[in-house]
Amino acid sequence: MFADRTDAGDRLAAELERRGTKADVVLGIPRGALPVARPVADALDADLDVVVARKLGAPNNPELAVGAVASEGSVWHNDPLIGRLGVSESYLESVEADEIENAREKADRYRETPGLPDLEGTHVVVVDDGVATGATAIACLRQVREANAARVTLAVPVGPPGSLADLEDEADEVIALRTPADFRAVGQYYRTFGQVTDEEAIEYLDHG
Incomplete structure (x- = not known):
């Protein structure tokens, strides 16, 4: 159980550091991923941006x-x-x-400029606050692939084994802290899982 999205981000960042994951750019999926992605970007000394689907x-x-x-x-x-x-x-x-x-x-x-940042040849970590069906994550990962990133990692706090297995076809690596077989919804693994507004999410981008 994660206390909130920031706690999940801190724990995800620690796991990525333990694995030696490298990132030039961390891309959060708005809105809920931004509080998770901020600690990850800080820990990996990477720029934080968004990928939208x-x-x-x-x-x-x-x-x-x-x-x-x-x-x-x-x-x-x-x-x-x-x-x-x-x-x-x-x-x-x-x-x-x-x-x-x-x-x-x-x-x-x-973002002020249209489209993704220049990802050609970069190592990219895509972060969400959790995966359910994986549909949005697939669309985001394909955008990053099409932008010619050299390596793409998907990192999430929680997701069901079946969806995560499907996502392994879309990324070079999929990292999840929890993979419960009885998964029902992302929110059940957070004590606090309120809506994140656009304004709040943008603040995480601004305060790097």
């Missing part, structure tokens, strides 16, 4: 991700889940257009 919620169940979109427009679909739920192509096209625009707007709020 939005999940595609299922019809009548927006919390269930049937895919995700990145702020630069790339799309990832969970095809088995889409098939199982019978999600229509027209629904996907509609929600994708909306969420790509939302992701772009969010990225613009967090």
